[in-house]
Amino acid sequence: MNDTAAPLSASVSTPLFAWWHANARDLPWRFGRTTPWGVLVSEVMSQQTQMSRVVPYWEGWMAVWPDAASLAHASKAEVITAWGRLGYPRRALRLQECARAVADECGDELPRDYDGLTALPGIGDYTASAVLSFAFGERIAVVDTNIRRVLSRLFLGVESRGGAASPAERELANRALPEDAARSVTWNQAVMELGALVCTAKAPACDVCPVAHRCAFLAAGRPGLGERRTRPRQRFQGTDRQVRGIVLDALRKLPGDVRGGNAGAGASLPRVQVERLWKDRAQLDACIASLDEDGLIEIQPDGSLRLPA
DNA sequence: TTCCGGGTTA
């Protein structure tokens, strides 16, 4: 390890930072306008989800539950309903489990260290790194799909592969990270933003890229651009994921809790109506069972379904 | 490795 070697970012940080300051999207959780908890909520909502879809959900969510303590006291039904059609609703339950852990065990303040963050439900390597960098200003390499793609193209001249991040990709991210903590935060954000807006997966806009003149991928003739980098996905139509979504959406649309003597218990969907949601009875019942196992629904003794209290 | 939503884009 050569301590005197300049990080890889040195050759491109000036034009990249200028681009960032001129083109960064004005997202509501950026530029110090929210709390670390608000940053965490934005990161969880953004997992496998485009930012443009996240913004309205984040604003509504934070207006109702601005901190971990308030979210900890919500009912599951409220949380699942507020998650709406963002997708992967297990993220909503994990976020609330996380809120309860933070409120009960951490004095309603997020841990400021990697191990403490990754120990929380729903927080893995990416989200922990992002919170440390973006909310706390710590110097840590963030490795997400955008950063993997940009660093691989820019410095190695090849496409990154699908699947989990490799140790080599983490090493590259660490070698690229500026030494100065404040600059490392800008670097993470700028590289990620470049990947989202310019250096996109299918159609990178190299003609407007601020670091095109230093890009190994462009110099090499953009090898492999457009080739399939991930394993063929299962089709969505007819999958368990679609069926689960249909069932959950039906429960979300039920009349809300009347706040009577049955606290937290909303209306339920009768079995007869449940069976109309999907033709394949076996698949429907399997999906209902898996939703129940995930804690996303409750199965009543009479076979009707409802969102959990 | 596979499962977990649902919307957008080329």
Next chain:
DNA sequence: TAACCAGGAA
């Protein structure tokens, strides 16, 4: 049509 998306967990 199908890849892709600020991933996490088993």
